[in-house]
Amino acid sequence: MSDLTARIDIVTGYRPGMIGRITQMHGEYYAKHYEFGHFFESKVACGLAEFSARLEKPENRVWLAVQGGLIVGSVAIDGEDLGNNEAHLRWFILDDSCRGSGVGRRLLNEAMAFCDSQNFAAVRLWTFSGLNAARRLYESFGFTLDKAWQGDQWGRMMTEQQFSRVKPAAPAGAE
Numbered sequence: 001m002s003d004l005t006a007r008i009d010i011v012t013g014y015r016p017g018m019i020g021r022i023t024q025m026h027g028e029y030y031a032k033h034y035e036f037g038h039f040f041e042s043k044v045a046c047g048l049a050e051f052s053a054r055l056e057k058p059e060n061r062v063w064l065a066v067q068g069g070l071i072v073g074s075v076a077i078d079g080e081d082l083g084n085n086e087a088h089l090r091w092f093i094l095d096d097s098c099r100g101s102g103v104g105r106r107l108l109n110e111a112m113a114f115c116d117s118q119n120f121a122a123v124r125l126w127t128f129s130g131l132n133a134a135r136r137l138y139e140s141f142g143f144t145l146d147k148a149w150q151g152d153q154w155g156r157m158m159t160e161q162q163f164s165r166v167k168p169a170a171p172a173g174a175e
Helices: 018-034 040-053 104-119 130-139
Strands: 008-011 060-069 072-077 085-094 120-130 144-151 156-168
Touching: 008 104, 008 120, 018 040, 018 072, 018 085, 040 060, 040 072, 040 120, 072 104, 085 104, 104 130, 120 130
Parallel strands: 085 120
Antiparallel strands: 008 060, 060 072, 072 085, 120 156, 144 156
């Protein structure tokens, strides 16, 4: 564990400023690297605000990576919006200062452990091609690419992707 990673705590649940900070990280990263604009940032803010109002429900959870009081990463599991006992992995983002430090893996580990403890049959996420580091991380947690298509749900045409992870089978003899 690097010194940087050791100083970053993973916390669960709402924190003041969370909606704004997660939206800011998404807006800045995707504007810089993919030229996304206000449409995307607004979509993140609205979706996150709606989800945050449902955090009291046990099937929904958010994890934040916090360093010195500043949110530097996030991931959320929305256990309601997909139905069919499926969870939706959302708002996975890291501040540039902690990319490559293992913080993303720590966040996803918490999220997947939660999904397994809640007995979700599957976890799904939507993304787009080109986010190779995130894709490798998703695949290391058992996600597979279900489909890819041309779409503009983030405000511009690109190859969108859907990944899923089916709940791992219990070891033989485990109940």
